[in-house]
Ligand code: OGA
């Protein structure tokens with residue numbers, strides 16, 4: 786379901802009924818530009834993304850090709866966006882009783898040709914990821930021909946393609962939908978994360 790603006794009640798309704806939502810204008814163009822500038826300033830600290838976490842982490846070029854930088858949730862430069870994410874978490878807990886108590890977030894940069902093959906975010910039984918959020922930080926001139934769509938495989942056999950437009954947030958239940966990132970033709974930026982239950 787498509788939601789306009791950082792409308793928490795509408796996001797909760799969409800998540801409860803469909804399990805996913807595309808939220809256009811979750812951040813303003815100014816806020817997106819601010820985050821894109823922060824990401825660009827830190828670009829040298831990004832590292833190639835791997836599959837799985839901590840031990841057993843491997844870089845697998847045929848599964849995904851993107852660079853990531855984990856963020857510190859207390860980073861003062863990111864306070865404005867952390868506050869927005871905290872608001873969403875509060876609503877998820879209040880309305881859907883999800884008991885989420887942490888958010889792990891990373892910047893992601895897909896270089897030209899970057900992609901992420903079809904996968905599920907919750908890979909293992911003990912994985913505590915509950916809700917996924919992907920916030921796109923691309924410039925306003927991003928075109929459909931630039932690729933980089935997020936393709937979500939719904940449980941009724943349909944699929945939806947989300948354009949990674951700056952300011953759009955995609956959110957879905959981490960254990961429910963397989964999804965993939967179609968190859969991007971130019972650098973594709975996002976802030977991606979998972980609300981977890983410890
Ligand atoms: C991920 C992912 C989707 C996107 O990082 O797990 O699926 O649109 N990202 O960037």
Ligand code: MN
Nearest residue numbers: 904905906964
């Ligand atoms: Mn994913």
